[in-house]
Amino acid sequence: MIEKEPSEVSVGRADFVHQWPASRVVFGPGKISVAVSEAARFGTRFAVIHDPTAQSAADRVASDARGGVRARIGEVAQHVPVQAVTEAVAIVRGARAEVLICIGGGSATGLAKGVARELALPLVAVPTTYAGSEMTSIWGHTEGGKKTTGRAETVRPRTVVYDPELTLDLPPAISVTSGVNAIAHCVEAMYAPESSPMTRVAAAEGIRSMSRALPGILDEPRDVAVRGFALRGAWLSGWSLEVSTTGLHHKLCHILGGLLDLPHSPLHTVLLPYAVAHIAPAAKAETRIVLESLGLTGPVTDAGGLIWERHRLLGAPTSLAEIGMREADVERTIAEASAALADRPLPPRPIGASGLRDVILTAFKGDRPAA
Ligand SMILES: NC(=O)c1ccc[n+]([C@@H]2O[C@H](COP(=O)([O-])OP(=O)(O)OC[C@H]3O[C@@H](n4cnc5c(N)ncnc54)[C@H](O)[C@@H]3O)[C@@H](O)[C@H]2O)c1
Incomplete structure (x- = not known):
């Protein structure tokens, strides 16, 4: 008979539901190089939403896309103000973008999710902090000091590109x-x-x-x-x-x-x-x-x-x-x-x-x- 350690038998339950989320993950140094090809799986006209510190990564994406980037938003704010989502939606809609690419921390990902939710556009995320938002279907925004969050499949990035080289300057x-x-x-x-x-x-x-x-x-x-x-x-x-x-x-x-x-x-x-x-x-x-x-x-x-x-x-x-x-x-x-x-x-x-x-x-x- 196998002797059971108390910790082994008491962790977790034997009844649960596990739903496997379907995000694709590409991981490795220099992988910013595949952001555009990943986005191209969903369309040819891109909108890039990026943290101000991710300017050069956004430039790289624009150059790789050879004219495919139709809109760029380089300003993001903590906790995703509703006003910022409204403005970004107008820009992305005006550019008739088919795919969103976000580069930055949870604030950039959050703004892109706000736009993805409003316009039902696929999202490719390139995170530059450790917030983890890029892997989730959780969206959030703030208005009048109140934060609202929810879950929606449409906002979960289709591909997440993790490139540690983009995080070297994170203080x-x-x-x-x-x-x-x-x-x-x-x-x-x-x-x-x-x-x-x-x-x-x-x-x-x-x-x-x-x-x-x-x-x-x-x-x-x-x-x-x-x-x-x-x-x-x-x-x-x-x-x-x-x-x-x-x-x-x-x-x-x-x-x-x-x-x-x-x-x-x-x-x-x-x-x-x-x-x-x-x-x-x-x-x-x-x-x-x-x-x-x-x-x-x-x-x-x-x-x-x-x-x-x-x-x-x-x-x-x-x-x-x-x-x-x-x-x-x-x-x-x-x-x-x-x-x-x-x-x-x-x-x-x-x-x-x-x-x-x-x-x-x-x-x-x-x-x-x-x-
Ligand atoms: N929806 C979700 O599942 C989820 C999960 C976690 C966090 N969040 C949200 O994410 C936000 C917080 O994210 P965060 O902590 O990444 O903050 P953030 O995106 O605001 O970034 C923090 C700071 O780091 C800077 N920065 C980012 N990347 C950098 C880099 N590579 N080099 C130098 N500076 C860099 C930014 O300019 C900013 O000043 C919150 O609004 C939170 O609610 C959402």
């Missing part, structure tokens, strides 16, 4: 928070009750890839191999996000991001240790895998504190105050978060109003989460 501080944002997607997928065994394997490997890469990026930001590992982590994190559901961490980030306009990846970075500290006692086997994948040793019940320490070593922000939240915002944030989340089941561990108050107050100050 180390942004690389760290963007990388932790990717790790957070994997952690949430690990905890999501309906995640399939495949999802958990991908999420663990995503955490491993990214957590090995981040110290290397701090040492040598222009090392293509290290950047490749980080991008591989980003791919797996985006995939994990796509095939699972989000929990406490993501939902809290969503509320704080919309209410206070805090920067996306630093916010995800600050809140991750506190969310893990809350959930760990109810999901010990999953948390053990998270810690092992991060290369951390210590008691599972102290996982939040161990992750917090690791973030400090990486030079990441550890308090909400540090990333722009003011003391005057604390009580209204607690009230808003409680109204939205206190009564929700939030598996694997509901939080309630007093738990939310604790998390927000501790994260505001940036204290090490208690074991």
Whole structure:
């Protein structure tokens, strides 16, 4: 008889639905060279939406397309303002583009998704951060301080081209928070009750890839191999996000991001240790895998504190105050978060109003989460 380890039998469930999303992924240094041929599978007239820092990649695409790029939008904004989508839709429609190509971080991908959703156009994504949006059917936009998100098959990029050479200039501080944002997607997928065994394997490997890469990026930001590992982590994190559901961490980030306009990846970075500290006692086997994948040793019940320490070593922000939240915002944030989340089941561990108050107050100050 096979002796069963408790962690093996208690991780995941034996009933789940796993739908395999059909994005095509092309991965490797220099692969920006295939962006146009990938887009040409869907049409001949292209619109390029890119981050301002991706100017030369956009020039390269325009040159490869030999006149096929009919519109270029080189301005993007965090959280996809509705007005920006309206303007971009008018430009793309006017150019009669048949395919969208986006190059940049989650903001560029988000704007392109907004246009894809409105005009039902296929999208080829070339990500330059670790946000993971390129792998998902999740769209989002903001209007009047309120963020709205949803899922739609039409916005999921048909091909994703991952080229680590395009990420060499991503500043180390942004690389760290963007990388932790990717790790957070994997952690949430690990905890999501309906995640399939495949999802958990991908999420663990995503955490491993990214957590090995981040110290290397701090040492040598222009090392293509290290950047490749980080991008591989980003791919797996985006995939994990796509095939699972989000929990406490993501939902809290969503509320704080919309209410206070805090920067996306630093916010995800600050809140991750506190969310893990809350959930760990109810999901010990999953948390053990998270810690092992991060290369951390210590008691599972102290996982939040161990992750917090690791973030400090990486030079990441550890308090909400540090990333722009003011003391005057604390009580209204607690009230808003409680109204939205206190009564929700939030598996694997509901939080309630007093738990939310604790998390927000501790994260505001940036204290090490208690074991
Ligand atoms: N829909 C989804 O599935 C999903 C998933 C994750 C994130 N998002 C969304 O993505 C947005 C955040 O994405 P993000 O964190 O990538 O931020 P971002 O796209 O705003 O980029 C962050 C910063 O990095 C710069 N940058 C990007 N690539 C660079 C490069 N290669 N070199 C130098 N600088 C570079 C940008 O100019 C910007 O200043 C949020 O709006 C978030 O809601 C959506």
